[in-house]
Amino acid sequence: MDQAIGLREMMNKTKRPLRVIGVASGKGGVGKSNISANLAVLASRAGMRTLIIDADLGLANVEVLYGIKPQYHLGHVLEWGMPIQEVIATGPEGVRVLPAGSGIQSLTRLDDAQKLKLVTALEQLEDSVDLVLVDTGAGIGDNVVFFIGATQEALLVVNPEPTSLTDAYAMVKVLSLQAGTRFFNVVVNCSPNDGQAKDIFQKLSNVASRFLDVKLRFLGWVPRDENVHRSVMAQQPIVMSFPNSPASRALNATAHQLFSEPPPYSLDGGMKLLWSRLFKDSHQAQNAPAVVAG
Ligand SMILES: Nc1ncnc2c1ncn2[C@@H]1O[C@H](COP(=O)(O)OP(=O)(O)O)[C@@H](O)[C@H]1O
Numbered sequence: 001m002d003q004a005i006g007l008r009e010m011m012n013k014t015k016r017p018l019r020v021i022g023v024a025s026g027k028g029g030v031g032k033s034n035i036s037a038n039l040a041v042l043a044s045r046a047g048m049r050t051l052i053i054d055a056d057l058g059l060a061n062v063e064v065l066y067g068i069k070p071q072y073h074l075g076h077v078l079e080w081g082m083p084i085q086e087v088i089a090t091g092p093e094g095v096r097v098l099p100a101g102s103g104i105q106s107l108t109r110l111d112d113a114q115k116l117k118l119v120t121a122l123e124q125l126e127d128s129v130d131l132v133l134v135d136t137g138a139g140i141g142d143n144v145v146f147f148i149g150a151t152q153e154a155l156l157v158v159n160p161e162p163t164s165l166t167d168a169y170a171m172v173k174v175l176s177l178q179a180g181t182r183f184f185n186v187v188v189n190c191s192p193n194d195g196q197a198k199d200i201f202q203k204l205s206n207v208a209s210r211f212l213d214v215k216l217r218f219l220g221w222v223p224r225d226e227n228v229h230r231s232v233m234a235q236q237p238i239v240m241s242f243p244n245s246p247a248s249r250a251l252n253a254t255a256h257q258l259f260s261e262p263p264p265y266s267l268d269g270g271m272k273l274l275w276s277r278l279f280k281d282s283h284q285a286q287n288a289p290a291v292v293a294g
């Protein structure tokens with residue numbers, strides 16, 4: 001609790017521009033959804049108006065981790081034109097949730113028209129949220145590149161398995177080359193200790209900065225903790241169900257590190273600029289008049 005109060009006091013001192021953070025990993029099952037769901041609760045506790053977007057479209061993990069059963073999901077916005085405000089559900093501790101909807105095949109690969117609809121819908125939320133966390137699915141699919149490319153900063157989750165590290169590097173590579181993502185926060189999940197977590201980060205950082213134009217920052221690490229599994233079973237984020245467990249303490253420290261510093265670059269143009277960025281190249285060419293009138 002002390003940590004939450006400290007974080008809240010710190011947040012109140014600074015005027016906060018909208019911040020959008022995408023959570024990615026490469027390999028699945030490394031803890032993205034749990035880390036996103038818990039960071040969202042901690043951000044909300046710290047006074048940020050927080051929206052978590054479940055971008056693992058078609059699978060709907062976040063609502064399960066939160067133990068909520070939203071009536072609507074993103075499909076209702078994209079397919080049936082429902083206003084996004086009506087689709088957003090309430091999660092624990094005031095966190096707002098844009099649900100992914102499960103078993104929705106049409107969302108597993110968004111087409112350009114759907115992406116544009118999503119961008120337009122999200123622009124409307126700009127004034128009512130301080131923080132958007134985007135929990136993406138596994139792999140380096142089109143949706144993941146789109147969502148992370150549209151965020152200001154990526155939060156990369158890795159675990160000590162060698163495959164996690166190679167997949168994380170592949171993810172950094174694709175995101176930097178295809179989406180222009182330059183800044184990556186790294187969280188090492190399921191590490192046995194601080195030293196090993198830093199070793200893993202260093203390996204990834206060395207390779208990435210050698211071959212790519214990117215900057216990686218060690219944000220924190222979370223130990224393997226049976227309470228994570230228990231909290232998943234209980235459908236309540238671990239920072240709520242086991243607030244003093246080793247993983248919860250580590251998540252608090254990670255949140256503190258993440259939210260105590262301003263984003264690596266501010267969002268001058270607001271959400272509109274951000275979410276529209278990816279469309280510029282593909283749509284500008286088509287929409288630009290062939291000759292300038294007048
Ligand atoms: N720090 C941890 N300690 C123990 N088990 C964990 C930890 N983080 C994740 N897990 C386990 O891994 C599973 C997958 O996590 P999840 O967040 O769904 O991964 P992802 O979203 O990357 O696919 C969880 O259900 C949980 O049982």
Ligand SMILES: [Mg+2]
Nearest residue numbers: 032033056061
């Ligand atoms: Mg997940």
